[in-house]
Amino acid sequence: MIDLLFGDTKDSGEKRINLMNYKRFIKEFGPDSADGQSRISSRKPDDYKQLFAGNIDDSFRVGLSLTKKSLKLYSDFYSSDIIIASPLGLRLIIGAAGDAKRDFDFLSSIDLIIMDQADIFLMQNWEHVLHLFDHLHRKPKETHGVDFSRVKLWVLELWSKFYYQLLLFTAVPSPMITGFFNKFSTNFSGKLTIRNEIHLNRAAINNVYIQCSQIFHRFDCQSYGQMADARFEFFTTKILPKFRHDPMMIRTMIFIPSYFDYVRLRNYFRNEDIGFSQICEYSKPGKVAKARHIFFYGGRHFLLYTERYHFYHRPIIKGIRHLIFYEPPVYPQFYSEMVNAMNHANQGKKMFTDYSSMSVTVLYNKFDLPSLLPLVGTKSMTKLLSNNSNVHMFITENVLH
Structure with missing residues (x-):
């Protein structure tokens, strides 16, 4: 200095x-x-x-x-x-x-x-x-x-x-x-934003080696201010029912970047009497250990997990069979970290069957563009936002279908 x-x-x-x-x-x-x-x-x-x-x-x-x-x-x-x-x-x-x-x-x-x-x-x-x-x-x-x-x-x-x-x-x-x-940024001369173009070989999804389906679901949203409500409505009506009532969908982690969304989902799960464990940035170590143990052995169907907790601790959560990203993570490397944590070494000898029975689900809309860019790359992001289909699937080799 x-x-x-x-x-x-x-x-x-x-x-x-x-x-x-x-x-x-x-x-x-x-x-x-x-x-x-x-x-x-x-x-x-x-x-x-x-x-x-x-x-x-x-x-x-x-x-x-x-x-x-x-x-x-x-x-x-x-x-x-x-x-x-x-x-x-x-x-x-x-x-x-x-x-x-x-x-x-x-x-x-x-x-x-x-x-x-x-x-x-x-x-x-x-x-x-x-x-x-x-x-x-x-x-x-x-x-x-x-x-x-x-x-x-x-x-x-x-x-x-x-x-x-x-x-x-x-x-x-x-x-x-x-x-x-x-x-x-209100300077009278204007403002300038510089972004790096993210090619597919540098995108976080390219670092995934688990051979399971990675499905991106696009939902409609008219404004940024309505995004939280639109995401919650889409998740609770279109996504959650598929996981909640299917015994094959047990041990599903829901990765939540926003603490406010986490609280909203936690309260909804309680009101609907849905079995879940929870880990957030305010969870005490003893509570975290208990939640991880219960989730690993299938004692709860869901685990609510915040990105901020992962940021400060970066643990390897064992036992994940299905992973839902409530919205694209702030840090793109967390996507590949969490998906790769689903590998057979973290499943337990008697619990692992094959990767084809596992799944990754991502919710997104047009306002998630900044977070999608480093996640899937510039070209794939364009397809995700402009294609007529609202559902897109990636495979390990990062080919968009």
Whole structure:
């Protein structure tokens, strides 16, 4: 960071940069034992090891104040040139309506926001991000010692939201991130989105080696706001009855990216007296172990399983014979991970018959386009969305039928 802000000072012969509060920074954010690797199982995927290594505290905020020859860490936000923070770290300062102590005037003068790894925010709490942006560029309640001679006219006119820049980086496309970017990227010069074309050999479905049917069901939806209700209606009336009453469909996992959809399905299953186990990001370890045990031995017909839990733990769930993706996963690699977890080694010696009796079901609609792209590739995605048929099947060799 020193070289980024001040240039390479090591070989220039210039005076060293004065770095203030560095010891405090190392104490709070320095690596733990073995850079965090000691607490991560060697069996976890490489991307998991890389993401969760080191300090993974999701509540932090640091102000940076710059001069020609110095960098002060932990400077007051109103005298800071740069703020490095997590959504939760800022949310705790911003507060909520009714809180005795709130502070968000410092957000009124933001010129540039860089959201790095925005997809991770989806796995934390996206509401913190929305809450933060709802408090951007508001009229300050106090002056905070501002030099009004330096304040631009368009700031006084409360036009800052039309001048600030938003740079958003994400490892995976997402309808929520796309909608967020379109709403809050308000610079008068316009906006630009860059996406990588995903060829079939790079699509997640190409990494599946289990030879079972993978059936994609398209349902109609008129608007993004109606998508949750339309998906729920389609699932409960068209998909669930086929699995609920067939004894051959026992040990069906329902993979649910959204926690709100998970709660809705959980309540529906309870009201309809449908036997199920459940694992979500709020489940305690003992409850998780019990749910996995019951599911493996067929004690419950269904297992409700959230993507956020999988993101933070990445376990191999054994005993899956039928897998339903309530919607395409946020992380495309989770698709191949979950399908490949259905291999015979995870079924038990007396439980495995053959892959032809297993199935994978995916629900999608036109608003799932960002998530479908890395899942099936550009060409297959076009067929899924434009073909007259609402049902499409993939086989292991990734040939669309």
